[in-house]
Amino acid sequence: MIGSRHAPERVDAVGTVRLDKRGPEAAPWAVDAVGVGKTFRTTSRSVEALQSMDLRMREGEFVCIVGPSGCGKSTFLRIVAGLLPQTSGTLRLRTRSDAIVPIATVFQDYGIFPWKTVLSNVMFGLRVNGVARRESRERARHWLGRTGLSDFADSYPATLSGGMRQRVGIARALAVEPAVLLMDEPFAALDAQLREILQEELLAICEADRRTVIFVTHSLEEALVLGDRVCVMSARPGRLLAERVVPFERPRDRHLRESPQFGAMRAELWDLLRGEVEPQRAAHAVGGVRP
Amino acid sequence: MTVDQRTAPSEVTLIETVRPRVGLEASKSRVRRQVWLERGLAIGLPLAAIALWQLASDQAWIDSRLYPAPTTIVDEGWHLLVDGRLLGDIQASLYRILVGLAIGATCGLVVGTAMGVSRTLRAALEPTLNAIYVVPKIALLPVFLTILGLGEAPKLALVGVTVFFFVWVETMETMANVPEGFREAGRSFGVSQLGMLRHVLGPAALPQIFVGLRVAMSVAVMVNTAAEFIVGDDGIGYLIFNARALFAVDRMYVGIVVVALLGMLLTALIGAVGRWLTPWHQSSTRIR
Ligand SMILES: Nc1ncnc2c1ncn2[C@@H]1O[C@H](COP(=O)(O)OP(=O)(O)O)[C@@H](O)[C@H]1O
Ligand SMILES: [Mg+2]
Numbered sequence: 001m002i003g004s005r006h007a008p009e010r011v012d013a014v015g016t017v018r019l020d021k022r023g024p025e026a027a028p029w030a031v032d033a034v035g036v037g038k039t040f041r042t043t044s045r046s047v048e049a050l051q052s053m054d055l056r057m058r059e060g061e062f063v064c065i066v067g068p069s070g071c072g073k074s075t076f077l078r079i080v081a082g083l084l085p086q087t088s089g090t091l092r093l094r095t096r097s098d099a100i101v102p103i104a105t106v107f108q109d110y111g112i113f114p115w116k117t118v119l120s121n122v123m124f125g126l127r128v129n130g131v132a133r134r135e136s137r138e139r140a141r142h143w144l145g146r147t148g149l150s151d152f153a154d155s156y157p158a159t160l161s162g163g164m165r166q167r168v169g170i171a172r173a174l175a176v177e178p179a180v181l182l183m184d185e186p187f188a189a190l191d192a193q194l195r196e197i198l199q200e201e202l203l204a205i206c207e208a209d210r211r212t213v214i215f216v217t218h219s220l221e222e223a224l225v226l227g228d229r230v231c232v233m234s235a236r237p238g239r240l241l242a243e244r245v246v247p248f249e250r251p252r253d254r255h256l257r258e259s260p261q262f263g264a265m266r267a268e269l270w271d272l273l274r275g276e277v278e279p280q281r282a283a284h285a286v287g288g289v290r291p
Numbered sequence: 292m293t294v295d296q297r298t299a300p301s302e303v304t305l306i307e308t309v310r311p312r313v314g315l316e317a318s319k320s321r322v323r324r325q326v327w328l329e330r331g332l333a334i335g336l337p338l339a340a341i342a343l344w345q346l347a348s349d350q351a352w353i354d355s356r357l358y359p360a361p362t363t364i365v366d367e368g369w370h371l372l373v374d375g376r377l378l379g380d381i382q383a384s385l386y387r388i389l390v391g392l393a394i395g396a397t398c399g400l401v402v403g404t405a406m407g408v409s410r411t412l413r414a415a416l417e418p419t420l421n422a423i424y425v426v427p428k429i430a431l432l433p434v435f436l437t438i439l440g441l442g443e444a445p446k447l448a449l450v451g452v453t454v455f456f457f458v459w460v461e462t463m464e465t466m467a468n469v470p471e472g473f474r475e476a477g478r479s480f481g482v483s484q485l486g487m488l489r490h491v492l493g494p495a496a497l498p499q500i501f502v503g504l505r506v507a508m509s510v511a512v513m514v515n516t517a518a519e520f521i522v523g524d525d526g527i528g529y530l531i532f533n534a535r536a537l538f539a540v541d542r543m544y545v546g547i548v549v550v551a552l553l554g555m556l557l558t559a560l561i562g563a564v565g566r567w568l569t570p571w572h573q574s575s576t577r578i579r
Contacts, residue, residue, distance in 0.1 A: 125480040157571075
């Protein structure tokens with residue numbers, strides 16, 4: 001397959017990736033994806049959802065992935081989560097052998113189970129992996145506390161607001177203490193104010209004890225507020241277009257957004273992304289399809 | 292869309308509107324009044340119909356030998372109850388319905404689950420089962436009578452088969468259509484196949500399974516009554532049919548009323564068990 005594996009020079013990485021800001025000098029690698037691609041094949045046709053994704057992450061690194069919708073971000077996360085096999089490229093993960101769930105995912109919707117109470121939802125990952133009920137409950141309660149859900153332990157998700165529901169999803173993923181946490185546009189359905197609050201909460205949690213996170217978002221601001229590094233993907237079929245190290249000190253606070261450097265980085269990323277979103281729009285405008 | 296520009300500026304007058312305010316107390320009592328009205332209608336309407344029937348019978352507007360008055364039916368029912376005959380028939384029918392339901396629902400759950408989970412199994416069995424699904428089950432009674440003799444077995448089989456199809460179809464359809472997102476969430480935590488059934492597919496399908504069970508229950512009462520018309524010498528169905536043969540019209544109506552009440556009671560029971568087992572469903576759909 002020609003062109004399925006992208007040429008390395010396409011990645012215009014800015015210098016070496018600096019992780020030292022938040023961790024020990026040379027943190028060992030945790031995720032190593034090289035040319036990971038996925039083509040969906042049905043009986044009638046095949047769709048190249050992801051062309052070639054490269055991502056090398058150190059332990060404790062927080063990477064945000066942005067890209068036009070439909071470019072294969074979710075597909076990439078599914079591959080990393082082990083929910084879907086890739087059709088090209090290699091993916092290596094380094095996780096502890098004693099992890100209950102090495103890789104946990106927070107989904108945008110349908111994540112949490114409406115038929116389980118908040119507490120049971122958070123206990124789910126532990127219970128199905130053989131953690132005793134008592135211990136599961138204790139751990140779940142700890143995470144309910146840290147996500148501000150203690151008062152809702154016995155509620156059903158249907159009675160909660162969108163923000164609370166997404167907190168349940170986060171608590172459920174964190175309760176299994178995953179080595180790698182995957183988040184697929186977790187705040188996309190929330191209103192702007194709530195999104196900022198949840199971003200702050202996530203920052204606090206992740207800065208308290210560092211963990212390896214891949215966070216997919218379509219919001220450049222969100223990516224810059226949360227990430228150590230931002231990866232920009234091309235339009236479908238997706239490949240890594242560029243990556244930028246986010247230079248802001250941690251712990252970060254909400255005033256970060258107002259700094260001129262933040263605005264400049266946002267503009268730079270938008271310039272990269274615009275080129276990917278625009279051609280699609282132009283093609284739609286004339287009723288055509290991208291070749 | 293066109294913009295209406297017919298009014299010259301001089302013709303425009305200002306209209307002040309003040310929306311009336313309804314205090315919290317007033318709106319609360321209005322809601323309460325609505326609830327009482329609905330309840331009153333639900334009970335009052337059938338009561339009024341019965342009263343009218345009684346009146347029509349007393350006034351000889353209708354032939355009370357063909358349409359006995361409600362009081363006559365209650366009287367007759369009381370007599371049958373006291374001499375023990377009625378209870379025996381209720382017991383016989385209840386036994387058939389409940390045992391048939393248990394057998395049919397169990398088989399329906401097992402087959403429905405297996406087919407809901409396995410695409411291959413669905414492909415293999417669904418067309419055949421769908422074809423049998425549309426056969427009126429009562430038409431199978433002669434077959435069961437031929438195979439199983441004249442005892443309890445053919446009636447249990449008939450009720451069982453009827454219930455089976457309703458439970459099977461609901462279980463299979465809902466399990467097969469549980470949104471991929473839920474399965475994925477389950478798999479992402481490494482849930483086993485059995486765990487998937489217990490934590491994800493089962494509970495996801497449960498509310499709909501109870502919908503199937505409720506329908507199954509009312510149809511079970513129906514086919515059982517019909518079967519009792521045809522074979523055997525006890526049960527409410529037999530009571531009704533036998534009364535007709537003896538031209539004991541009062542007794543016939545007692546049987547009809549009893550079977551109606553039985554059906555109502557049993558489906559309400561299924562509904563209650565369903566609500567108890569699916570509290571999340573209730574809390575998300577019930578109007579408070
Ligand atoms: N199971 C599937 N079968 C066929 N095509 C799929 C499947 N899942 C995703 N796709 C296609 O792959 C592309 C990428 O999807 P996705 O990874 O969900 O994009 P993103 O998350 O970046 O918006 C889309 O065009 C989508 O239609
Ligand atoms: Mg997506």
